[in-house]
Amino acid sequence: MSEKIDGLFLRSTKLKQHSLIVDLYTFQHGRSSFVFTHKKKAPFIFQPFHFISFNSKFNPDKKINLAYKQELIFPVIDIVSDVRKTGYAILLTEILNKCINHFEENPNLYLHLKKMIVSFEHHSFNPIFGVFFIKELMNFFGIKPLDNYSEVNKHFNVANGRFQINEDDLITSNFPNKSFNQLLGMKIDSIFSMKLPVEKRRSILNVLLQYLSFHEILSHHQIQSIQVLQSIYD
Structure with a gap:
């Protein structure tokens, strides 16, 4: 079942043109890694001091989970x-x-x-x-x-x-x-x-x-x- 997860950006690693692995310190699961797909024209939100909310069918036994529907929790201007x-x-x-x-x-x-x-x-x-x-x-x-x-x-x-x-x-x-x-x-x-x-x-x-x-x-x-x-x- 998919759940809503909130996390603070820690680091990212590019996989291919529009995909990356992102490590976040999450409220629900501590430090965890997720694969995100970044839409070409969307604002790039995976930056230091950015809090991100997203959905994931999180499995604690997996080292990396898939994530989607990411958005900033509050604007960082x-x-x-x-x-x-x-x-x-x-x-x-x-x-x-x-x-x-x-x-x-x-x-x-x-x-x-x-x-x-x-x-x-x-x-x-x-x-x-x-x-x-x-x-x-x-x-x-x-x-x-x-x-x-x-x-x-x-x-x-x-x-x-x-x-x-x-x-x-x-x-x-x-x-x-x-x-x-x-x-x-x-x-x-x-x-x-x-x-x-x-x-x-x-x-x-x-x-x-x-x-x-x-x-x-x-x-x-x-x-x-x-x-x-x-x-x-x-």
Whole structure:
């Protein structure tokens, strides 16, 4: 029996002129792969930060299922028209694609991703969204860093995931620990008003990727589009 499925685009592979395999993180079945046929004159909707609704006679025992009647769940206009937002969408989708490679269904994660991306679409661009997005993912992987910064515990430690007295050899001495702690405690509703200089954002991004690498969720060197984000920072 055919069912309606909602999913967030992760990646696509072209099969032939009008057919492609698309990996999506779906609300109903977690990460799954589908074969779609793209009509020549139809808008191409298989892009980063696009939520897609479609029909499929889904069989969990199959590695790839057929899909049809695909359509956008909500229009993505600002993300595709603002090159800065597009760059973030590319990078963060690449990180998502590698982080949830074998992730089971988690409706709460799907809905949280949707909430963040909808906010990103409707708010003015703020480069802090990138590090906030990665920070939020950690909550769902069970490795949420502790925001325990104090006058005593001033230095974040990658191995322990918390602030401590002594500096961490893996982190540069000028790392913005206090700003990082502030970011850890923030919610999506307030993130778009936060301001940080480019150097601090870069430092925080590097530590977040180090942290994911330490927990073997992804390797920093796997992220090909990091140069895109760095160029946006400049």
